[in-house]
């Protein structure tokens with residue numbers, strides 16, 4: 519089996535409106551991690567269809583997310599960049615894991631409850647089983663590290679439980695097939711930095727999200743400098759000046775959020791931002807935040823625009839990545855079939 523001693527896997531859904539939360543919580547980390555790990559970055563289109571997607575828009579969004587990875591600095595020739603549906607082993611392993619995970623475990627998933635809302639009976643079966651597919655995405659590469667935002671922590675814990683249960687349930691068969699005792703490693707979440715949960719610009723209690731009906735709630739990676747400036751200037755704050763210590767951020771979610779965003783974009787921490795702006799007025803801080811955000815996102819936006827204008831190139835990157843991903847995934851699935859007791863060709 520190929521070694522999975524230090525392998526990173528992560529994914530982003532092509533559901534439109536990629537935003538600053540996706541960038542700071544995930545994509546920026548993807549770029550940083552390429553230095554120390556072999557990385558597999560996936561556009562998780564099979565997750566996207568757990569809620570209705572317009573097929574024409576979906577194709578566009580898949581290429582847009584791939585373009586965002588590349589524009590942010592992921593090296594598609596060294597790392598693996600692809601879309602999930604091109605590698606059939608994700609779905610194959612997900613089925614096996616559907617039979618390992620317990621209903622009680624899935625019933626505890628808060629994201630399903632939030633996304634299904636009151637109309638639970640009408641949610642797709644795919645939305646409910648989403649965490650099992652996410653576990654398969656990670657485990658099919660026997661990945662060891664998974665950079666995600668805070669909102670994905672519970673799903674990661676579930677993936678770890680599934681890996682452990684699979685290893686326990688099939689321990690005898692794993693040994694009989696001469697495979698490592700811990701066939702599936704326990705994937706470690708990498709949730710670090712000052713912006714693991716970027717909040718809405720309109721409501722400091724709500725996560726910045728693609729599906730928020732208010733466009734003013736988020737900064738999209740495709741926003742122009744003017745749009746970024748308007749959204750930040752209109753971002754909700756409280757009437758007090760910026761606090762002079764970290765303690766002063768308690769009970770001030772909007773201030774905490776803007777300071778976290780600034781810290782993440784400037785590669786510092788909240789203390790560093792308070793050292794610079796503490797005691798000052800929001801109007802002044804917001805202008806600095808506009809300048810920083812435009813300086814950081816502007817080049818990514820321009821490169822995304824250049825890349826999406828050449829879909830042939832993006833499709834080649836995705837196709838090449840899928841072939842490399844499949845070589846790893848097929849090896850895992852061959853072993854899984856032997857472990858489970860399926861007869862193979």
Ligand code: AQP
Pocket residue numbers: 529530531532533539540541542543544665666667668669670713714715716717725726727728729730
């Ligand atoms: N607000 C956020 N702050 C920090 N990280 C975030 N992520 C998402 N929102 C934030 C991280 O981005 C990665 C990709 O997320 P996703 O597209 O797979 O799905 P999601 O978490 O459901 O993202 P959204 O934007 O909130 O989409 P909708 O509105 O469709 O639910 C993940 O690593 C996620 O943690």
